[in-house]
Amino acid sequence: MKLEKIEIPEIFKRNTPPGFKVVTRDEHDYLAIEAIFCRHGHSLLVSSVQIHGEPSIKIDVTIENTRGVLFIDSFWGSHSKLFSFFPGFIDNHALVEASCPFCGVSMMEPYTCDIEGCNSDTGIVFYLPGEHNRVHVCAKLNCPSHQLEIIDIPNDLVKAISHINFFGEGTDDLFGDF
């Protein structure tokens, strides 16, 4: 899983959105998640599993009747993830049912996916610092759709971050090479 270079708007480097930080690798700046929570306020970042040298986002998942743990890359725009189980026999577009690994609260919500052909009406919600700041992602496995909702910064800037997408695609089990 190689990190691809995406230009981060200067304004975000100077004033990173709540829950984000700038991480430098090989003299390139990336946005990464610094704080993210379930709806009950449990921090989902774990340093026990690192992806690209940063803590990953841990959630409990059920996918096609298989229960396990999913670790998600905290680099914004990356879709790299690690499963605690072998994901090879799971449909590419299966529904991911997510819950908090600490309190078990469901992270599911209604969602209208904007990716052509996906048609998902279900999403997963993550909470950023601040009462109204959230990340919404499509609940279909391998669908890159996500929406960022941040109250304190102008809407067009939020859209600019939301559109950072499509890099580091890849799915590995925990023993994968990353």
Ligand SMILES: [Zn+2]
């Ligand atoms: Zn929780």
Ligand SMILES: [Zn+2]
């Ligand atoms: Zn989708």
